[in-house]
Amino acid sequence: MSVLLGCIADDFTGATDLANNLVRAGMRAVQTIGVPSAPLDADVDAVVVALKSRTIAPEDAIAQSLEALRWLQAQGARQIYFKYCSTFDSTPRGNIGPVTEALMDALGCDFTIATPAFPDNKRTVFKGYLFAGDVLLSESGMQNHPLTPMTDANLVRVMQAQTRRKVGLVDYGAVARGPAAIRERFEQLRAEGVGVAIVDAVSNDDLMRLGPALADMPLVTAGSGVAIGLPANFGIAPSSAASALPKAGGLRAVVSGSCSLATNRQVADFVAAGRPALAIDPLQIAAGIDVASQALEWAAPLLERGPVLIYSTADASAVKSVQGRLGVDEAGAMVERTIAAIARGLVERGVRQLVVAGGETSGACVQALGIAQLQIGAQIDPGVPWCHARSEAAGGAGLHIALKSGNFGTDDFFSKSFTSIE
Numbered sequence: 001m002s003v004l005l006g007c008i009a010d011d012f013t014g015a016t017d018l019a020n021n022l023v024r025a026g027m028r029a030v031q032t033i034g035v036p037s038a039p040l041d042a043d044v045d046a047v048v049v050a051l052k053s054r055t056i057a058p059e060d061a062i063a064q065s066l067e068a069l070r071w072l073q074a075q076g077a078r079q080i081y082f083k084y085c086s087t088f089d090s091t092p093r094g095n096i097g098p099v100t101e102a103l104m105d106a107l108g109c110d111f112t113i114a115t116p117a118f119p120d121n122k123r124t125v126f127k128g129y130l131f132a133g134d135v136l137l138s139e140s141g142m143q144n145h146p147l148t149p150m151t152d153a154n155l156v157r158v159m160q161a162q163t164r165r166k167v168g169l170v171d172y173g174a175v176a177r178g179p180a181a182i183r184e185r186f187e188q189l190r191a192e193g194v195g196v197a198i199v200d201a202v203s204n205d206d207l208m209r210l211g212p213a214l215a216d217m218p219l220v221t222a223g224s225g226v227a228i229g230l231p232a233n234f235g236i237a238p239s240s241a242a243s244a245l246p247k248a249g250g251l252r253a254v255v256s257g258s259c260s261l262a263t264n265r266q267v268a269d270f271v272a273a274g275r276p277a278l279a280i281d282p283l284q285i286a287a288g289i290d291v292a293s294q295a296l297e298w299a300a301p302l303l304e305r306g307p308v309l310i311y312s313t314a315d316a317s318a319v320k321s322v323q324g325r326l327g328v329d330e331a332g333a334m335v336e337r338t339i340a341a342i343a344r345g346l347v348e349r350g351v352r353q354l355v356v357a358g359g360e361t362s363g364a365c366v367q368a369l370g371i372a373q374l375q376i377g378a379q380i381d382p383g384v385p386w387c388h389a390r391s392e393a394a395g396g397a398g399l400h401i402a403l404k405s406g407n408f409g410t411d412d413f414f415s416k417s418f419t420s421i422e
C-alpha cells in the first residue's frame with residue numbers, strides 16, 4: 001500500500017486540521033501519533049505524522065521531522081507536505097525555517113512555497129502580510145503569545161529571519177491569474193536565487209488556483225489551507241466516502257485545557273446551557289490533591305445523561321496568576337497530566353465520544369489514551385473533524401475523538417459536536 005501525500009505536522013491538533021482538509025477534498029487520510037515504528041497498515045491516500053515540534057529546540061524539530069520524512073518515503077509518499085500553524089507560530093530560531101530547510105536538503109529540492117493562508121478560518125495572506133480575521137497578525141493578539149509572539153505580519157521578513165535560503169513573494173497579481181502565471185512567477189523567483197516563496201491567498205478560489213501549480217513540487221510547506229487544492233493533482237475528487245467512520249456510540253464527554261479566547265467562549269456557552277460542567281483548579285493539583293479522581297467521581301453519575309465537561313480553561317488574568325505562582329511550564333505540565341488522567345478515566349468508564357480542546361492538551365490526552373493512529377471523519381467546524389481510533393484505555397476498542405485547536409470552533413462547539421454524529 002503506497003501513500004500519495006506524506007505530511008509532517010508540528011502539532012497534534014494542526015495535524016488533524018490538515019487531515020480534515022485532505023478528507024474534505026476526497027483523500028482517505030490517517031493521522032499517526034509520532035513516527036510509527038512499523039509500516040502503515042491502512043489503505044489510504046494521505047498520512048499525516050503528528051509531531052509536537054513547534055516550540056522545541058530547532059535541532060530536535062529537525063531530527064524528528066527528518067525521521068518522519070524517512071518513514072513517509074518508505075511508505076511511498078510521492079509529495080511531502082510540512083504543516084505549521086495558520087498564524088505561522090515561530091520565532092527567529094524557528095522552527096518553520098530550519099525544518100523547511102532540512103526537508104529541502106533531504107529531498108534535494110531547491111524551491112518550495114510557504115503560506116499559512118486558511119480562508120475558512122479567516123487567515124489570509126496579501127502582499128506577503130498575514131491577517132487573522134480583519135487585522136494584521138501582529139495586532140490579532142498573537143503578538144502576546146507566550147512562546148511564539150508574532151510581532152511582525154510580514155511573512156517574507158519573518159521567514160527570512162529563520163532561514164539561510166532567500167525568501168521571495170508570489171503576490172496576489174500572479175495568484176489571481178491562475179496556475180500558469182503562478183508557475184511563471186515560481187520560475188522567475190528561482191532564477192533570482194529564491195528558495196522559499198511566500199504565496200498570497202485570500203480565498204479558497206486562490207488556493208484552488210495554487211494547487212495545480214504545486215503538482216511537481218517535491219515539498220510543500222503551509223498551513224492546512226493549501227491542502228484543499230492538492231488531491232485533484234492525484235486525480236482525486238471530493239467524496240463523502242473519504243470521511244466515513246464507524247457508527248458512534250457510548251458515553252460522551254469534553255475535556256478542555258485550552259485557555260484561548262474561543263475555548264473560553266465555548267466553555268461559557270456549555271455552562272450557560274445548564275449542562276454539567278466542572279472546573280478544575282491548578283492550585284489544588286499543586287497542593288497534592290487528587291483532582292483527577294475527584295473529577296471522575298463527580299462525572300460518574302452524570303455520564304449517562306451526558307455530555308459532561310471537565311475544564312481548566314480560564315481567562316488570561318487567572319492563567320497569569322497561576323503561572324506566577326507555579327511557573328509557566330510547571331503549571332502547564334501539571335494541568336496537562338491531570339486532564340490526560342481524567343480523559344483516560346472517562347474512557348475507562350465507558351466514554352466513547354470525547355472532545356478535547358487545546359493542542360498541548362490533545363497531545364497529552366492522546367498519549368494517555370494509548371492511541372497510535374486516528375482515522376479522519378467528517379468536519380464539525382473548519383479545522384476540526386471527528387476521528388476514530390483504537391485506544392488502550394478502551395481495552396483496544398474504538399472510540400470517536402475530536403481534537404480542537406484552541407482558537408477554532410463556534411461558541412456552541414461542545415454541544416454541537418455530539419449532535420453532528422448522531
Ligand SMILES: Nc1ncnc2c1ncn2[C@@H]1O[C@H](COP(=O)(O)OP(=O)(O)OP(=O)(O)O)[C@@H](O)[C@H]1O
Pocket residue numbers: 013257258259260263282312313314318319322323331332333334335336357358359360361362404405406407
Ligand atoms: N488554568 C490554567 N492555568 C495555567 N495553565 C493552564 C490552565 N489551564 C490550562 N493550562 C495550560 O495551558 C496550556 C494550554 O495549551 P493548549 O495547547 O492545550 O491550548 P491552546 O493553546 O488554546 O491550543 P492550541 O495550541 O491548539 O491553540 C496547556 O499547557 C495547559 O495545561
Ligand SMILES: O=C(O)[C@@H](O)C(=O)CO
Pocket residue numbers: 011013014015017018084085086087223224359383405406
Ligand atoms: O493551523 C492552525 O491554526 C491549526 O491547525 C494549528 O496548528 C493550531 O495549533
